[in-house]
Amino acid sequence: MPLGRLERAYAYEVAPRQEAGFVGGPAHLSDRLSATLDTTYAQSGLERATAVDFVIANPESGSRENPVRSALLATAFGTAEAASEAAVGLAARFGWATDLRSKPSLFIATVHAGANSNRKQVVLWTFPQQEVFRLRTDGADATIDVLEVFIRDSPLRKAAMFTGGAGPSDFLTGRALDAQSGSTDRSVADLWIVKFLDSRLQMSSDEGTRLLAQSLRHAHDKLEANPDAQAEVQAAIIRLRNTKARRVTLAQIAAQFSRPVAAAFRTQQVNTEALTAAFELNKVLFDALVEYRIYKLGNGVWVSAPFGTLGRDVTEEQTADGKRLIATGIVETERVRSKHG
Amino acid sequence: MDDEPMLLRTYETRFASAEELCRALTRRVREALDGFVHVDRISFRPKAPASFVTKALSTKPTGERRYDDPLRQIEDQVAGRVIVFFRDDLRPVTERLRSELGPIEAIRREPVGDAEFGYESEHLIFVIPNHLKPTGWINDETTPITFEMQVRTLFMHAWAEPQHDLGYKPGVDVCVHREQRRSLAWLAASAWGADRILSEVARELGVTVDAGASGAS
Numbered sequence: 435m436p437l438g439r440l441e442r443a444y445a446y447e448v449a450p451r452q453e454a455g456f457v458g459g460p461a462h463l464s465d466r467l468s469a470t471l472d473t474t475y476a477q478s479g480l481e482r483a484t485a486v487d488f489v490i491a492n493p494e495s496g497s498r499e500n501p502v503r504s505a506l507l508a509t510a511f512g513t514a515e516a517a518s519e520a521a522v523g524l525a526a527r528f529g530w531a532t533d534l535r536s537k538p539s540l541f542i543a544t545v546h547a548g549a550n551s552n553r554k555q556v557v558l559w560t561f562p563q564q565e566v567f568r569l570r571t572d573g574a575d576a577t578i579d580v581l582e583v584f585i586r587d588s589p590l591r592k593a594a595m596f597t598g599g600a601g602p603s604d605f606l607t608g609r610a611l612d613a614q615s616g617s618t619d620r621s622v623a624d625l626w627i628v629k630f631l632d633s634r635l636q637m638s639s640d641e642g643t644r645l646l647a648q649s650l651r652h653a654h655d656k657l658e659a660n661p662d663a664q665a666e667v668q669a670a671i672i673r674l675r676n677t678k679a680r681r682v683t684l685a686q687i688a689a690q691f692s693r694p695v696a697a698a699f700r701t702q703q704v705n706t707e708a709l710t711a712a713f714e715l716n717k718v719l720f721d722a723l724v725e726y727r728i729y730k731l732g733n734g735v736w737v738s739a740p741f742g743t744l745g746r747d748v749t750e751e752q753t754a755d756g757k758r759l760i761a762t763g764i765v766e767t768e769r770v771r772s773k774h775g
Numbered sequence: 776m777d778d779e780p781m782l783l784r785t786y787e788t789r790f791a792s793a794e795e796l797c798r799a800l801t802r803r804v805r806e807a808l809d810g811f812v813h814v815d816r817i818s819f820r821p822k823a824p825a826s827f828v829t830k831a832l833s834t835k836p837t838g839e840r841r842y843d844d845p846l847r848q849i850e851d852q853v854a855g856r857v858i859v860f861f862r863d864d865l866r867p868v869t870e871r872l873r874s875e876l877g878p879i880e881a882i883r884r885e886p887v888g889d890a891e892f893g894y895e896s897e898h899l900i901f902v903i904p905n906h907l908k909p910t911g912w913i914n915d916e917t918t919p920i921t922f923e924m925q926v927r928t929l930f931m932h933a934w935a936e937p938q939h940d941l942g943y944k945p946g947v948d949v950c951v952h953r954e955q956r957r958s959l960a961w962l963a964a965s966a967w968g969a970d971r972i973l974s975e976v977a978r979e980l981g982v983t984v985d986a987g988a989s990g991a992s
Contacts, residue, residue: 485904485905485906487877487879487902488879489877490877490878490879490880493873493878493879493880493881493882493899493900494881494882496880496882498879498880549916599844601844601848603847603848603850603919603920603921606879606902606920606921607902607905607920634877636902636904636905636906637904637906638807638874638875638876640806640807640875641803641806641807641875644806703906705905705906705908705909705910705913707905707906707908707913708906711904711905711906
């Protein structure tokens, strides 16, 4: 869905922990700004970004209240004054959400025409400040200036988009883009979606973990005749068990596979949204579902036992000396290594 | 009522997608409640086309239409139900659904008066996750973005479910005789009492409150 006609825009410079006194305000709606926003949107992938739902803190009230949702509705449908006030409120909320490790950012809220006159699109952007050089020349003399500017295509930029009318069923869900949401540092990972947007990922941790395990298992079973392809799946399991990333998507995992493995991996998902939905990997559940074990024996032998082989081809036996492992099967490939490791 | 044929036609066009969505949501809720042994059933249904049209054209006491965009605004076009054995199971099951799906509404429906007995249920409204939407649903901007869920005990369900066939509607007296009214009142109170007693006996016999399997941390 492309962005509709630009109707309102607000821009503020926001420093970490800043609560008031923002530099900025309603922005002049020029063709150039509109074109730049369209390009930024098209390049960002926001249209296909992770789906998020607003957290309704008190669902018993039936009022569907969420502070960010209220501000977005006011920005989109309120009077010019109410919209401006709501946009400043969003900037202040972003200042509150950031910590002192962050640099100042340019915070932009834009309102676009929706599919019909009752509907609007609201897009929120943050572009971090970075130092850039500017070269000036005057004849043979060159001067290098160091400027602090907001970077439009910074990998640290964040965005969110919400679409709908002003009714109770509108602006409850949207899309959020944040390259840092997979960060190992929870405060960094949660800054945009959880803390600022007061939202939750649509795919829950257990749901995503189950889907991931099912997809891997399906790919592994389907590629039974292709040991190299199965080895790719097994390697992915080991990587996932050791990953420190807080959030993953199935698309990120599929991207690491060769074409046949990726194709087999994808067949378990209902639609492409399942691929781009971020979720928190539940490693305990993942281990339980994939049943993938790696044993190191006292004699230096390593055994890895993938899906469903435990208890069938690989069995454990309690002996007086400890647990004894019995693995049986036909050797398909073997490698000789000059050096261990 | 020029809208009626158009609404019916449009709704019937999306019906197959709604059925597909119901299957996806059933799988999702079944997974979310994995390990809850006191769950009698989990079911989803798309709203019947005739029922949708009746609701879409319903009016407020002022005579105004209740919905100006019913195809999008009516939230029980896709609705699910979880039936549990005991009253004590309502809370953990509801809590699990809340934590897994994040409700936008969670309201307990029950009679207001101290001496009243009647319909009881936990009503929840959730956003339909994009990754569960069939293609026909996701590509249609006029589809609702939410679905409804009810969580009830067997006895709550036993009282509530036949109401449709009896023609019961809240606030409308369908009974012809006083004895019919008294019989229904006795049924409602009996279902409420039986529900309580069953839960109490279960507690006394040491039946553990259903906590479900925890796949989570």
